[in-house]
Amino acid sequence: MLAFIIRRVGQSILVLLIVGLVAFSMFRFIGDPIDNMLGQERTMEDVERLRAQLGLDQPFPVQYFRFLEGAVQGNFGVSYRQGRPVAEIILERAPATLELALVSGIFAVVLGIALGVFTAIRRQGIGANVIMAASLIGVSLPTFLIGILLIYLFSVELGWLPSFGRGQTVMIGENWSTGFLTESGLKALILPAITLGLYQMTLIMRLVRSEMLEVLRQDYIRFARARGLKDRAVYFRHALKNTMVPVVTVIGLQIGSIIAFAIITETVFQWPGVGLLFINAIQFVDIPVMAAYLMLISVMFVGINLIVDILYVFIDPRLRVDRAGAH
Amino acid sequence: MTGPVLSIRDLSVEIPTRAGVVKPVDGVSYDIGRGEILGVVGESGAGKSMAGNAVIGLLNPPAHISAGEIWLEGARIDPLQGEAMRRLRGKEIGMVFQDPLTSLNPLLKIGDQLTETILTHLPVSREEAERRAIAALDEVGIPGAAQRIDSYPHEFSGGMRQRVVIALALCAEPSLIIADEPTTALDVSVQAQIIALLRRLCRDRGTAVMLITHDMGVIAEAADRVAVMYAGRLAELGPVREVLTRPQHPYTDGLMASTPLASQARNRLHQIPGSMPRLTDLPDGCAFHPRCPLVQAQCRQNPHPNIGKGRAACWFPLIERAAE
Numbered sequence: 001m002l003a004f005i006i007r008r009v010g011q012s013i014l015v016l017l018i019v020g021l022v023a024f025s026m027f028r029f030i031g032d033p034i035d036n037m038l039g040q041e042r043t044m045e046d047v048e049r050l051r052a053q054l055g056l057d058q059p060f061p062v063q064y065f066r067f068l069e070g071a072v073q074g075n076f077g078v079s080y081r082q083g084r085p086v087a088e089i090i091l092e093r094a095p096a097t098l099e100l101a102l103v104s105g106i107f108a109v110v111l112g113i114a115l116g117v118f119t120a121i122r123r124q125g126i127g128a129n130v131i132m133a134a135s136l137i138g139v140s141l142p143t144f145l146i147g148i149l150l151i152y153l154f155s156v157e158l159g160w161l162p163s164f165g166r167g168q169t170v171m172i173g174e175n176w177s178t179g180f181l182t183e184s185g186l187k188a189l190i191l192p193a194i195t196l197g198l199y200q201m202t203l204i205m206r207l208v209r210s211e212m213l214e215v216l217r218q219d220y221i222r223f224a225r226a227r228g229l230k231d232r233a234v235y236f237r238h239a240l241k242n243t244m245v246p247v248v249t250v251i252g253l254q255i256g257s258i259i260a261f262a263i264i265t266e267t268v269f270q271w272p273g274v275g276l277l278f279i280n281a282i283q284f285v286d287i288p289v290m291a292a293y294l295m296l297i298s299v300m301f302v303g304i305n306l307i308v309d310i311l312y313v314f315i316d317p318r319l320r321v322d323r324a325g326a327h
Numbered sequence: 328m329t330g331p332v333l334s335i336r337d338l339s340v341e342i343p344t345r346a347g348v349v350k351p352v353d354g355v356s357y358d359i360g361r362g363e364i365l366g367v368v369g370e371s372g373a374g375k376s377m378a379g380n381a382v383i384g385l386l387n388p389p390a391h392i393s394a395g396e397i398w399l400e401g402a403r404i405d406p407l408q409g410e411a412m413r414r415l416r417g418k419e420i421g422m423v424f425q426d427p428l429t430s431l432n433p434l435l436k437i438g439d440q441l442t443e444t445i446l447t448h449l450p451v452s453r454e455e456a457e458r459r460a461i462a463a464l465d466e467v468g469i470p471g472a473a474q475r476i477d478s479y480p481h482e483f484s485g486g487m488r489q490r491v492v493i494a495l496a497l498c499a500e501p502s503l504i505i506a507d508e509p510t511t512a513l514d515v516s517v518q519a520q521i522i523a524l525l526r527r528l529c530r531d532r533g534t535a536v537m538l539i540t541h542d543m544g545v546i547a548e549a550a551d552r553v554a555v556m557y558a559g560r561l562a563e564l565g566p567v568r569e570v571l572t573r574p575q576h577p578y579t580d581g582l583m584a585s586t587p588l589a590s591q592a593r594n595r596l597h598q599i600p601g602s603m604p605r606l607t608d609l610p611d612g613c614a615f616h617p618r619c620p621l622v623q624a625q626c627r628q629n630p631h632p633n634i635g636k637g638r639a640a641c642w643f644p645l646i647e648r649a650a651e
Contacts, residue, residue: 218429219424219426219429219430220429220430220431220432220433222385222424222430223422223424223430223431223492223495224432225385225413225416226383226385226416226417226421226422226424226496227416227417227421227422227444227447227495227496227499228413228414228415228416228417228418228444228447228448228499229417229443229444229447230413230447231413233443233447237435237443238432238435241432241434241435242432242433242434315434316433316434317433317434317479317481318433318479318481
């Protein structure tokens with residue numbers, strides 16, 4: 001088990017290095033940050049001086065290595081646009097994105113599993129068929145369109161919920177601003193969370209449904225019924241648990257993408273999170289911010305996948321034996 | 328209580344299909360007494376499992392009981408639905424399936440599967456349920472039951488798993504066990520152990536057993552009486568010694584002749600010509616007549632025979648022919 005985790009951590013670090021390399025090499029093609037940083041009335045000397053000061057005159061491998069060196073120590077450099085340390089800016093923005101991702105993640109997982117089980121059990125029912133048809137909308141509509149439709153309905157027409165921003169926030173400790181503790185903060189969360197989580201919710205639901213239908217055909221389900229176990233025990237204890245290996249895989253990937261693709265939702269709802277920060281950074285060719293953001297996202301992806309791999313072992317006892325090499 | 332544990336009267340099961348309604352079970356009647364093992368034998372598709380599923384209320388829709396009655400311990404159970412039927416399953420009727428590798432949930436400890444079943448049916452505390460779970464494993468011959476309670480199914484061999492399955496079927500002390508091909512997926516050496524176990528448990532507890540199998544050897548070894556099924560109908564029903572040594576139905580006779588016996592050094596096995604008709608395409612008259620070596624005009628014209636005064640559903644049972 002320990003050897004397995006160490007091996008997976010090693011692989012994860014390799015993935016991160018490659019992601020960093022790819023990201024870094026792409027930045028060379030999106031424009032010259034110096035253009036944006038200095039005004040119209042600049043001299044060649046100014047440009048050269050700034051370039052040297054930022055280390056952009058160095059060859060690419062040297063730049064990459066310097067970036068890694070700093071990143072390991074939690075130092076991602078200074079934002080070209082804001083002139084403040086990137087780590088500080090991201091920490092300031094992260095709570096907004098993480099709270100949004102948390103709420104939409106819970107929405108997607110809880111509702112996705114519940115509806116998936118429901119549609120599998122009541123396969124022939126009208127309710128299940130309506131949900132299945134409606135879920136096609138969730139899978140096929142692009143996120144920004146769902147956001148705009150929700151804003152139109154609930155903010156413009158009904159006026160129930162705010163169309164942008166986080167509402168009022170409260171500081172917890174030094175640097176965590178939360179929207180969970182105020183009414184306007186909670187209200188402001190609803191529409192973006194649904195927008196961000198709807199696709200993942202329908203995906204999880206459809207996956208749980210098809211896995212459940214497969215498991216419900218198995219002999220051990222028949223045997224569980226033949227022992228007179230209650231429906232609830234058959235569906236949730238025996239069947240649902242057996243669908244969890246593929247479902248947890250997909251949930252892991254989807255939670256990663258909830259954080260990564262918060263960019264679109266944050267743009268639509270002007271949500272002051274790291275996604276919006278990233279979009280602004282691209283417009284300004286703010287390389288330190290972009291690099292730090294991409295590394296952060298890939299750390300999360302890799303971390304979640306590592307957790308998923310470990311979860312398998314908890315879900316399925318057969319994997320414990322195989323990992324230990326007993327067979 | 329006297330009288331049979333299970334009594335099936337004129338049971339029919341129907342499945343509506345695109346090709347019309349088929350009857351995988353058609354007018355079947357038999358009883359099983361306390362501590363008795365009834366072997367139900369027949370080819371695949373003869374309706375033997377379907378009858379067992381009808382008794383425990385686990386027919387897959389659209390299959391349903393279309394006629395007849397099922398009585399368990401003097402109470403009629405075939406009209407029971409949903410929750411009432413669920414209470415009966417496991418508590419009054421236990422079931423053992425063919426493949427022990429797939430009938431245990433791979434993700435749950437066997438102890439949890441046992442206590443869960445006990446707690447569903449019996450008003451006992453969790454500690455008492457765990458104690459009974461260990462006792463049940465011990466009774467089916469799992470060595471070190473108290474330790475194995477925390478094992479997962481994959482940690483057992485096939486034969487041991489079938490013992491666990493039997494413990495699960497018996498743990499709420501049902502009066503009837505339906506064992507659907509319980510030895511088919513096992514090694515021959517293990518088969519005999521499982522049969523012996525089943526016999527011992529049923530004798531000790533007075534449990535009635537419906538032993539469904541296609542294996543005449545298993546029937547000969549385990550059963551007290553035997554019901555031979557063909558194309559959804561009973562062909563012959565009687566004490567196992569008599570049916571096996573002096574079959575009255577030509578189908579039983581053919582079945583016996585085509586069973587390999589180690590003691591008999593036969594060079595070639597007998598074969599029954601043809602194959603069982605499809606249920607959508609049953610012949611008129613006796614369903615067996617196209618394959619019967621002794622077929623007569625009456626077998627084609629008359630409706631299907633019922634079991635009359637003899638043991639066999641045949642217009643010309645072998646015993647009479649022998650007497651002529």
